[in-house]
Amino acid sequence: MKGLSVEKAFHTVTExxxxxxxxxxxxxxxxxxxxxxxxxLTSISWTGEERLLFITGYYLSVxxxxxxxxxxxxxxxxxxxxxxGIQLAAHALLIADAFLLYRYLGTESSxxxxxxxxxxxxxxxxxxxxxxxxxxxKNDIASWNFALNAVSSFAVTQIIGLILWAxxxxxxxxxxxxxxxxxxxxxxxxIYYLCSITLALILFLGLLPQGEDxxxxxxxxxxxxxxxxxxxxxxxxxxxxCRPHPCQLGTTHRLGVMAHRxxxxxxxxxxxxxxxxxx
Numbered sequence: 583m584k585g586l587s588v589e590k591a592f593h594t595v596t597e598x599x600x601x602x603x604x605x606x607x608x609x610x611x612x613x614x615x616x617x618x619x620x621x622x623l624t625s626i627s628w629t630g631e632e633r634l635l636f637i638t639g640y641y642l643s644v645x646x647x648x649x650x651x652x653x654x655x656x657x658x659x660x661x662x663x664x665x666x667g668i669q670l671a672a673h674a675l676l677i678a679d680a681f682l683l684y685r686y687l688g689t690e691s692s693x694x695x696x697x698x699x700x701x702x703x704x705x706x707x708x709x710x711x712x713x714x715x716x717x718x719x720k721n722d723i724a725s726w727n728f729a730l731n732a733v734s735s736f737a738v739t740q741i742i743g744l745i746l747w748a749x750x751x752x753x754x755x756x757x758x759x760x761x762x763x764x765x766x767x768x769x770x771x772x773i774y775y776l777c778s779i780t781l782a783l784i785l786f787l788g789l790l791p792q793g794e795d796x797x798x799x800x801x802x803x804x805x806x807x808x809x810x811x812x813x814x815x816x817x818x819x820x821x822x823x824c825r826p827h828p829c830q831l832g833t834t835h836r837l838g839v840m841a842h843r844x845x846x847x848x849x850x851x852x853x854x855x856x857x858x859x860x861x
Contacts, residue, residue: 602787608649616642641680735789743782
């Protein structure tokens with residue numbers, strides 16, 4: 583059983599790698615470039631022109647997100663010329679934006695406005711990853727299913743990457759303690775980049791649904807959905823308890839009549855006593 587599980591896991595990982603290389607070639611290229619860039623920065627202790635370092639990291643990281651969004655959108659477009667032109671135009675705009683941002687950071691102007699604008703643009707690109715491919719859908723069920731699947735897959739792959747990095751780091755630390763083999767802090771950083779960025783993101787790309795699974799239109803039941811119905815049942819029960827029974831109405835009516843008669847008798851007796859006392 584263990585051999586079968588290991589073989590199945592290896593087959594799943596291999597299939598995920600092949601899938602992401604076929605579906606997202608540009609995104610994979612950006613992931614490797616971003617990882618190599620981080621490794622290079624760590625090797626030189628993050629020294630150099632801060633403006634250039636920031637812009638390069640900005641371009642590579644946003645390029646990952648933008649290329650993923652464009653690849654997912656291009657799967658819904660039949661015209662090769664149209665989707666190729668859109669992708670080239672979008673990446674050209676990203677290059678132009680990085681160049682203009684590099685020039686802008688060289689001035690003494692306030693960067694708050696440009697920072698807010700770029701944050702909003704990146705957030706828009708991130709949200710369009712979940713919904714841009716489903717503009718032709720009649721409802722939002724398919725897009726929400728894809729978004730939930732993507733978020734859960736991203737969380738799982740990040741956890742896997744962190745666990746793998748922690749395991750390898752623990753192994754290196756054990757070698758240092760047992761055999762006095764020294765590993766620098768940069769080595770741990772390199773392993774972190776490879777596990778939590780390269781491996782995790784490629785696994786995430788490979789786990790993204792495609793075809794009919796991507797356009798899953800079946801609503802998923804949730805444990806939170808029965809809550810309103812439970813409240814409705816509670817309210818119905820409360821109304822049923824508060825709604826008086828016919829027998830209760832009869833009893834209440836008789837009690838009211840008896841109270842009314844007792845009050846009238848008391849008032850009548852009080853008036854007779856008052857009349858008898860008058861001279």
